[in-house]
Amino acid sequence: MQMTPRRVQYFIALVFFILGGWALFFPQHVIETVFLPEYRSGGRILPFMMACFGAQALLAGLFAAFARFTATTFLVYGIALLPFFGFNYYFTFHDPVFTKMGLIDALGNIVMLVLCYIGWRKTKASEQAQK
Numbered sequence: 001m002q003m004t005p006r007r008v009q010y011f012i013a014l015v016f017f018i019l020g021g022w023a024l025f026f027p028q029h030v031i032e033t034v035f036l037p038e039y040r041s042g043g044r045i046l047p048f049m050m051a052c053f054g055a056q057a058l059l060a061g062l063f064a065a066f067a068r069f070t071a072t073t074f075l076v077y078g079i080a081l082l083p084f085f086g087f088n089y090y091f092t093f094h095d096p097v098f099t100k101m102g103l104i105d106a107l108g109n110i111v112m113l114v115l116c117y118i119g120w121r122k123t124k125a126s127e128q129a130q131k
Contacts, residue, residue, distance in 0.1 A: 014061070019057060032100035
């Protein structure tokens, strides 16, 4: 299977669909899996907010799947992912809110960062070949 830029976009979208779908359709499971026990309470608002987060991720997945990415799009998207690694580190190790399973978000971001690099490289080569 050849990794075309379009296919790379679909894989980026897949990360959003998997993690976002999990948060939207199973918010309580996400809360119990990724939050430390002292952060799992909050009444009805926490599952509601988790489901909203999931819905936003699904929307981002749709954009990733159906937009026309250029080399610059892949580059900027990859750069935009970098602060999330700080977020994951801070709230897992420095001021823990997340369990170690919360690092599944960091794993998704690593996958997307690698995909952005692959997409950038392939799109850049394609754009240069067209000139």
